Amino acid sequence: MKTKVIGLTGGIGSGKTTVAKMFETLGVPVYYADDEAKKILYLPEVVEELITVFGAEILQNGQPDRARIAALVFNDKEKLAALNGIIHPKVGEHFSNWAAQHATHPFVIKEAAILFESGSYKLCDAVILVTAPIEERISRVMQRDGTTRDQVLQRMANQWTDEQKKPLSQFIIESSALEATQMQVSEIFNFLNIIEK
Missing domain, CATH: 3.40.50.300 (P-loop containing nucleotide triphosphate hydrolases)
Structure with missing residues (x-):
């Protein structure tokens, strides 16, 4: 089943x-999607995508700065959609792997x-x-x-x-x-x- x-x-x-x-x-x-999304933000390939879309000003000491990203997308629905477009597919993939491990x-x-x-x-x-x-x-x-x-x-x-x-x-x-x-x-x-x- x-x-x-x-x-x-x-x-x-x-x-x-x-x-x-x-x-x-x-x-x-229980899979905490929001916690996983925060971790995914720091994956090297995700950082590259973020820089391409939002520019290097979202970085602090070479790492994504969540506060800067939040300020950038907060009142801009297009930028928020772009951010979600980067993060959500990766969270979905991670969830599928996690769910497979709990198939019993x-x-x-x-x-x-x-x-x-x-x-x-x-x-x-x-x-x-x-x-x-x-x-x-x-x-x-x-x-x-x-x-x-x-x-x-x-x-x-x-x-x-x-x-x-x-x-x-x-x-x-x-x-x-x-x-x-x-x-x-x-x-x-x-x-x-x-x-x-």
Whole structure:
């Protein structure tokens, strides 16, 4: 039986990483696409592509400077699309290799912030969307990243809204109270295990 790929996503500050960790404690392999994308940024062939597209000013001591790249693409949808065009195919390739190593599991989880925006949700067998009230998300990110409210809102503006994501999601987790979130995770875990048997 083919291992199912379950996408896990949610807007910034929604609590998707917390949910991913809960699945991990239940023995489900979780692939953190955003963490892998950060590592891929430093591969020599990727650095070359970045210089070709964005110029050498994105480097700091010969390495890509994530802050400079972020500033460059933040309010420029074309440049953001160009960056994603370099990174996402490589993340996809890396994920395929990773998934093959976990083929004995009934399902694996691919956690990605821009699962819908990148179009990679189409490669998933089902999608779990993690949501939380906007104000709660804003305060979580401000505390976590030491950013301003405006900076958080700017980052949110680059992501799809929950209303856009919900019709394309098979499961929705409302992540407010930790205990309630854990219960929702357990229900989805049990459901996915039952349908895979």
